[in-house]
Amino acid sequence: MTSFSKSVWFYALFGACFGALFPILALFMTIREQDMTWSLQNIKLLHQNNSLFFIIDSAPLVLGAVFAVIGVFTKNQIEYLATLSELERNLRDNYYNASHKFTLRKLRITYVSLFFVVGTMIVGGLFLVMNNCYHDTNKLNLFREVQSMYGILGDSSVDAPEQMQHEYKRISSLYNLNAYPEIKTELDLLYAQSLEATSFTGVDYNAALANMSAFHVDFYKQHKENQMFVSVSCGVLVLVIISLLVFTHFYFFAPNFLLLQKAIIENTAARHLIQKQANELQLAKDENDEILKQLRLNLSTAEHIRDVLKVYKKPLPEIFGEVFHIDKPMQTLSGDYIWYNERSKDVKTMILGDCVGHGVAGTLLSTLYEEFIEQIEPLGLSPDAFIVELDDRIKSHLSHLDGLDQFTCEVGVVVLDKSKKKAWFSGSNTDLIVVNGKCETYKSQRFSIGSYKNQERPFCYEIDLHAGDWLVMYSDGYKNLINNQHQRMGITNAHNLLLQCKSDSGEQYQVQLENEINSFLSGAKSYDDMTIVGIKIPE
Amino acid sequence: MKTTISQGSKTLPKITFDPDQCELRIEGWSFSEKPQTIFDPVLKLIDEFISETNKGISMHVSLQCFNTASGKCLMNIAQVIGNQQGNNTIYWHFDAEDEETREWGEDISHATGIPFQFVSLSSSN
Incomplete structure (x- = not known):
């Protein structure tokens, strides 16, 4: 059920x-x-x-x-x-x-x-x-009494008249006979008959029955008429x-039903509309997925082209010995870059750059900057002069463009002389950190290559080095890392991690630092490209 | 009536300007690689407002985090305000423990030659 x-x-x-x-x-x-x-x-x-x-x-x-x-x-x-x-x-x-x-x-x-x-x-x-x-139940009952009286009339015993008189008196005391004159007449007749007779032997019983039958028909006729009225009224x-x-x-x-049906119809229509929109969204998503696929393919191609355009260089460890390099682009390709060169057996140059933009745009700009760096390096300039020269050449090259400030780059330039245990550093918004027992910071100037406004002139530091020291430079993507709790890495934490992860092995230093950074991020995405490079001063 | 120049987001600061109070507020984070798109209208607005009204302006910078490009833009805004006549004041808000942000303020103040009012979360100086 x-x-x-x-x-x-x-x-x-x-x-x-x-x-x-x-x-x-x-x-x-x-x-x-x-x-x-x-x-x-x-x-x-x-x-x-x-x-x-x-x-x-x-x-x-x-x-x-x-x-x-x-x-x-x-x-x-x-x-x-x-x-x-x-x-x-x-x-x-x-x-x-x-x-x-x-x-x-x-x-x-x-x-x-x-x-x-x-x-x-x-x-x-x-x-x-x-x-x-x-x-009228009284009338019906009286009728039954009359019937029983007629029944006594058929009794031939000597007690019958007396019994009828007794019944007559009983009926008279129970009912108001004056209200039913036709029945009273019948009863009076029967009663009179009982008074006159000692017994009812010889009474014409058939005539009495006929009389009773006539009374019966008359009574029921009226009764049925009443009932008919009631039935019709009920109907x-x-x-x-x-x-x-x-x-x-x-x-x-x-x-009410119509209203509900209308609501249901409208609801059905709304569902159809939603379904239609969901289908359209799915189509748009499919199109976006296809576009994304193409973009990734293009990024991969651009990455390959960038590698082809780069001048071949020996691997970092072959030039600097113990070294680490962490490169985490925001979008496959990065506006950050490192550039290095071996000026002589003992004198080497390391440059870390952070160009405006991410992805293909950033990497194209960084390729342009690297090209100029390739041209300037043979001049053997000091780091500060190197930065000024790079700034001049970029401005000259891009002078025909409006909004030159849009193609700026921050760089840190280190020239390292292993034999003299000395380094010369100059930076445009990129500091140099010497990690020994602490983090010694060589602060850069507020200077952006390619910008005209509010520039501080680059300054060159001469730094005495000790075996086991690590020279570290990083782009601002490192100190500006933000985790899922909306906490920013900041300089203090960034330097603490450099100290905490310090190792004699470049490989180990890199692994530990990357683990700590990933632990800090807890899966949060980066808002900027991040590059960190470290060089260990050998014995 | 207060005007909202930028609503603010995960990477863009919230920027509001109240001409009645002559007050510009820059708050939140700024990580855009092209912050000029959001700060250039601010520069234009300040320039026009000061030249039209001859009123001094108060700029409140309360950025928890920003990249170098945004720092350069702030420097440019400070420069524009500093070049205008009138009683212009720049308030540089920073977390008492955030030395880096305070240093940025000091560097901008030094580079533009405009004295800043430094306001830390716990104390004012």
Whole structure:
């Protein structure tokens, strides 16, 4: 049994139980009025004498059916309510008015249900009142008494007249015979007959029976007329109730269903629209994926071209010995770069650059800068002069462009002389850190290559070195790393990590530093390219 | 009425200008590789405002983190304000433990020759 039929059956059962009260009450009242006992025979007798009981008996069926219909309506209402609630959640703004109207209709339905329950009770009560009004039980009982009197008339014993007189007196004391003159006449005749006779032997019993039969026909004719009136009245009432039901359905329920159906249709339309938009989004995503794929391919190609354009150099360790180089581009290709050269057996140059831009744009600019660095390096300039020369050449090269400040680069230039254990450093917004037991910072100047505004002139430091010292330079992507907790690395932490990870082995230094950086980032993405390069001063 | 020049994001600062109070505020983070796109309109606005009203301006810089390119742009803005006549003041806000940001302020102040009012989170000097 589904939940649907359960619900309907519950309503039907309730209606039937409620309806069963009517015949029970009717029987109870009638039996009580007529001083009868509860027995199937008496109930049968009452039904035989009053066909209105059959109509009253139909109350459980009728009310059961009516409540079943209400149950169906209610079930539908609950389902539609659930649907509307879903709609309200999904389309709250659009269906606010509909929801408001629906609340009003819910109130109406409640009132209508209440009206039917009360109405049914009133109609049932009316049945009983009308039954009592038009069905004169005294008259019926009197009729039965007359029947029994006629029965005595057929008794030929000597006690029969006396028994009839006794019965006459009993009946006279029980009933107001003046209210029923036709019956009183019959009884008076029988009584007079009993007074005159010592026995009823010789009485024309057949004539008496014929008389009784005529009285019987007359009585039932009137009785049936009364019952006919009651039946017609009940029929009219039932018709009125059915009319009210139909009217209520069309006036109250039908518009409500239409409203819900409209909401469902609109919801379906909205879903279709959402589905359509989802499909369009999927198509756009597919297109974006394809574009992304092409971009990655182009980046890979650009990376390859950049490597081809670079002048071949010996690997870092072959020139500097113990060294580490961490290169973490933001987008495959980086605007950061390192450039190095071996001026002589003991004198080497290391440059770390950080060009504006990321990806292909950044790497193109860095390639341009590296080209100029290649041209300047043979001049054997000191680091500060190197930076000024690079600035001049870039400005000269890009002088035809507006917005020169858009192609700037920060560099740190170190010239290292192993034999003299000395280094010369100059930086444009790129510091040099000497990591020994602490981090000694050689501060760069606020100078951007390719920029015209607010430039400090580069300054050259001469640094005495010791075996085991590490010379470290980094782009600002390192100190500006930001993790998932929105914490910035900062210079202090950056230098602490350089100290903490320091090792005699360049490879080990790099691995430890990368691990610490990854640990700090906790999977957060970078906002900038990051390059760190370190050179160990040999024994 | 206060004007919002930049709403601010993970990489861009929030920039507001209140002409009634003659107050410019730059807050948040600045990591754009092309910060000129956001700071150039600020430069233009300040230039026009001061020349039209002859009023002094207060600039509050309260950046928790910024890259070198943004630092250069701040330097340019400070330069423009410094070149204007009137009672112009630049307030440089920094975390008391953030020495780097304070140094940036000092460098800009030194490079532009404009005295800054340094305001730390815990104390003012």
